[in-house]
């Protein structure tokens with residue numbers, strides 16, 4: 001089973017990785033690039049786990065080389081489970097990436113790391129509710145002390161075997177309408193299959209003007225490109241959104257929610 005550690009910089013991914021990898025880790029380069037990732041193999045309950053420690057990413061909307069490489073790695077389609085490592089003491093900021101990862105519809109587990117830091121700051125998190133909202137297991141951990149790591153990986157294996165997918169969080173109705181219309185067009189042209197991502201994820205990326213996905217789209221279908229601009233205009237008029245900021249809105253929505 002192949003498991004990838006994804007999370008924002010400094011969330012503790014490498015600490016989780018080193019806890020299971022010890023001295024066995026192999027550092028590799030992404031082909032042709034100087035960006036490094038680390039790979040290890042270990043056994044868990046009779047199963048061989050291949051674990052990759054990806055570069056820290058603040059979101060999946062990025063122009064930073066390391067972040068793009070991490071995203072590409074996930075999109076290649078051979079990762080069985082994503083462990084999203086988040087810093088419990090910086091929950092709101094961390095969830096921006098979590099919401100985007102959920103849009104990829106890959107089996108996922110959240111490692112709610114740095115529980116000691118959150119405690120020190122007096123932050124209390126309702127783990128069960130968080131897990132219910134996202135539809136994925138949330139495992140509390142203190143990676144520096146090795147706490148929660150065993151449970152994290154046994155849960156990841158279970159999620160990978162059952163191919164359990166989390167929930168996506170809805171935007172407001174008018175935004176959802178635009179996403180749905182664009183998704184239908186993407187599906188019709190089978191562009192989602194080309195990138196091996198859900199059509200909804202692609203629709204969001206196009207609305208954000210993501211250059212990586214946009215380049216290919218323009219070449220294939222210029223009329224659809226015009227359609228994107230039209231949808232962006234509708235959203236701009238109603239929400240004044242500047243594309244990358246768009247994604248933050250569900251986080252605000254979650255914060256405003258009574259937990």
Ligand SMILES: Nc1nc2c(ncn2[C@@H]2O[C@H](COP(=O)(O)OP(=O)(O)OP(=O)(O)O)[C@@H](O)[C@H]2O)c(=O)[nH]1
Pocket residue numbers: 007008009010011012013014015016055056057113114115116117141142143144145
């Ligand atoms: N207090 C506390 N510190 C932690 C915990 N886990 C990791 N750290 C510390 O947080 C810092 C960042 O950890 P890393 O594992 O390097 O984070 P990373 O996610 O790999 O960071 P990037 O590779 O830059 O994306 C290190 O100083 C760790 O010792 C934890 O559970 N509690």
Ligand SMILES: [Mg+2]
Pocket residue numbers: 013014015053056
């Ligand atoms: Mg690291």
